[in-house]
Amino acid sequence: MTKFSFSGKTDQGLCRKKNEDALVIDESRGFCLVADGIGGSAAGDIASRMFADTAKKIFSRPQVTEALQYTNIQSVFLMANEQILKYANHNPGCKGMGCTAELLAVSPGRFVLGHIGDSRTYRLRNGELKQLTSDHTLVQEQLEQGLITREEADRHSFRNVISRAVGIKKEIALDVLRGNLYAGDIFLLCSDGLTDMVPDDQIKALLASGAGLADKTAQLIRAANDRGGKDNITVALARIS
16 A cells, blocks of 8 residues: 655745635545636635635545546546636636646555646655646747747746636646656645745755655745745645655
8 A cells, every 4th residue: 555645835925915825635535736826816716725625525535546536636627627617707807717736646556646737746756856747838838849948938027927727718728647656755736936936956955855744845835935935835745655
């Protein structure tokens, strides 16, 4: 049986008037998620909360198979997308609401990851940090097409303009990743409030430190705030033991 532990924390940051991120960690059902509301005054916090509540409803059975976790993840994104669109249609002031989301589910020896938007999931394995997801942003698309360089992308004024999100379009384009789990793996799910502030090399150093999982979580949040805390910051960690 795969043994794992979760830790998570969300923080308003130093500049935002409210926290529009949502966080769920549920070890008994083997999943965790980070959702980042978009739309500002258009109820981004409601959208991320709706995504989180949908996941809580769908993930009802503990210790399930990879196949069921895969189905669960697809169902969460599809149902949340539909519910957010319906809410916005009935509340005109919320037009444009939505969220980005990372949803990780583990089963014996395997993981399934759902991803939409510019929140990210990383994995630390054998001391090496790998970004598992690709940002769904206009700038990332230009980078992949070779139109701009990595340096230009990092300082681009439109780098946070996203091309995919939950609750924006009727048809949802979901990235789903699957893979093996190994002892010592640490998965990091985070909103862009972390990655816009903290470079990957510092994230790697904090994840690779000898600190406990809860301490690593707190240190990541603190690092983002130390660098300005310009956005809400949410972190979920999963360690395979």
